Amino acid sequence: MKFTEFPYERIDLDKLKADFLALCEGVDKAQSGEELFALHQKYYKLVDDVMTESVIASIRNDIDMTDPFYEQERAFYDANMPIFRNLLVDYQMWIYHSPHRAYMEEKLGHVAFKNMELAQKAVDISLIPLMQKENELTTEYSKLLASAKIPWEGENLNLSLMTPYLTAEDREVRKKAWKAYTKFFEDNAEKLDSIYDALVKNRTEQGQMMGYPDFTEIGYARMNRNCYGEREIASFRQQVKRDLVPFVQKLHERRRERLGLDKLYYYDEGVFFKEGNPAPIGTPEEILKAGQKMYDALSPETAKFMQDMMKMELFDVLGRKNKRTGGYMEMLPNYHMPFIFANFNGTAGDCDVITHECGHAFQGYITADLPIHEHNQLTMETAETHSMSMEFFTEPWMDLFFGTRAKDYLSMHFEEFLMFIPYGTMVDEFQNMVYKNPKMTPKERKLLWRTLEQEYKPHLDYADNTFMEEGGFWQKQHHIYDLPYYYIDYCIASINALQYKAWMDKDFQGAWKSYMEFSKCSASLFFTELEEKVGLMNPFKEGTIKKIVEDLEKNL
Structure with missing residues (x-):
């Protein structure tokens, strides 16, 4: 069967609630671990049904965000997935506190039970209205970006279709393209600020309702940070700044020389070869x-x-x-x-x-x-x-x-791969500081972003692009709005x-x-156990990034 032929049926929320209630009652009555695990198979089926239908609806909405039917279905799941997640946590707590927990922990593993513990920190029935609003806001952001119609060479292009021009061989073309691309964000800056400000306040309130000073702890729980935490990530960020950023600056300098430019500007950021970046051949x-x-x-x-x-x-x-x-x-x-x-x-x-x-x-x-x-x-x-x-x-x-041009692609991919790490780490530090200081104004957030850019990407020059120079680049990054602490x-x-x-x-x-x-x-x-098992160094361990950089230096 092809994806276009997959049937879709909206989940029956009332029936789902009744099914989960029956599951919880079954856990309470289970006479043995074997009986409890058999019941757990029914839980798997319920979860799989919900996730399959919600994912189909989400994908079909993403394929055409103007389709009225799937727009309504997306709105339904935005409103009701928080209820579903709360049902999951309620059921998991019955398992977590069951007299047959030892049997279940042996079957499911120690990681599963740690994740159940984290789930308690992330979801509560009292949060449902806020989680529903959070979903509405992230959907509003996605729809705003999907609505972009950027005038270009006699047609209107969306943000994705502008990408080839942003990295065009001709410097004047990409400069013009970036100006047109940025204008969409300038024109919608107030709306983008408003959506993000509402998300920060919403998530902060969720954290405080769960007894935390801010959103960070609930955010980490949602990401299932089950074997490391803020301390390890802060150490990782510091290692990136200290050990990797100077090396990446050398790559940018090498790129500047390859392009034959006196200076790199923001519209040169994604360009690696004077004759243009390699592109895939064929349809x-x-x-x-x-x-x-x-x-x-x-x-x-x-x-x-x-x-x-x-x-x-x-x-x-x-x-x-x-x-x-x-x-x-x-x-x-x-x-x-x-x-x-x-x-x-x-x-x-x-x-x-x-x-x-x-x-x-x-x-x-x-x-x-x-x-x-x-x-x-x-x-x-x-x-x-x-x-x-x-x-x-x-x-x-x-x-x-x-x-x-395969060799050119390999060179570009390797450099681009390394150049991404400081940027991605910067996104995390930005989010961490925003959620630790939720009363920041939109202007202060943009100033923070620009300050961090100067630490993680010191080569970056926005020339005459006021919006970018004032710290607006992050508003194009879906993860900052949709998936806090993922990046x-x-x-x-x-x-x-x-x-x-x-x-x-x-x-x-x-x-x-x-x-x-x-x-x-x-x-x-756990992630750290997995790395040890397969022979990888722990990225959080002091010296790991330094060793990788030293090896890269030898081969530069």
Whole structure:
């Protein structure tokens, strides 16, 4: 069956509540651990049904944000998923405090029970109205960005379709493109400020209602920070600033020389070669076929994965008007399959969809049938290790996408990969300071962003772009609005991916074996336990980033 043929039916909320009540009563009456675990299988089925229907509705809304039917369905889940999450936590608490907990902990694992504990910190029935409003606000932000119609060369383009012009070979073209792109954010600055201000206040109130001084603790609980916390992340940020930023500055200087420029400005930020960045060759359909050929060659497991994805048409990657910006992978539990959403725009980012998003999807695919569903409830730094490492494991096949410019792509990808880490870490520090100081004004938040840019990206010069110079760049970053405290997971995962890159350069099959073990173990172990098991250095440990940089310096 193809994705377009998947049936959709809105969940019956009243029936769902009754089913969960029956589950909780069943937990209370269970006479043995075996009986309780049998009941737990019914819980899995309920959760899978809800998640499948809500994900289908969400994807179809993202595909066309003007579709009135799925717009209504999205609004329904925005309002009711907080109720669902509260039902989950209520049920989990019955399990957590059951007389048969020892049996269940042995079956589900110690990570699952730690996550249940964290869930208690993140969800409560009293928060439901605030969580519903939070969902409304994030949807409003997505719809605002999706509504962008930027005048360009006689047509109106959305934000995603502007990307090729933002990195054009001709400097004057990209300067003009950035001016047009930025104007959308300037024109909507007041609305963007208003939405984010409301989100910060809303999330702060949620934290305070749970007894915390601000949103941070509830935010960390939502992210399932189950084996590290603020102290470790603060140490990671410090290591990035101290050990990685100076090295990345050298890469920017090397890029400036390669481009033959006296000075780098913001509109040069995504450009790596004087003749223009390498771009994938062929149509979107040909890019997908190249991806299938690549995964056929990588391993038997990846071959089967890509064959099933193509057969079921589980990609929506063409950039279109009224389509949500960005890209992601979502699992469809009842079909045991992932779905990949993206916006192809003719840049190297199209290839990244076939590597990065397929890294997520492949891991979800190979563990979709795990009997213990909790083992697939990944923390995000684990999930991003799957995707960001796949970007490197697929390097030997880049000629399929870039032809004679494959070598240029590999060079660009490696530099861009390293340049991202300071930016992603900066996003995390920005969010941390915003939520620690929720009374900041919109102007103060922008000043904070600009101050952090000078620490993490000191080469950056906005020239005559007042909006950017005053600290507005962050308002294009979906994660800051939609997924607080997520972005640092990309950076933590990047350190793992760099380790896999060094490993595969010496022993590809050995690195792939470790990666497969990392993927299959999933959430059966804590992230730090998982790294030790598969032979990776802990990114939080003092000296890890310094060692990686020293190795990079030798090869520069």
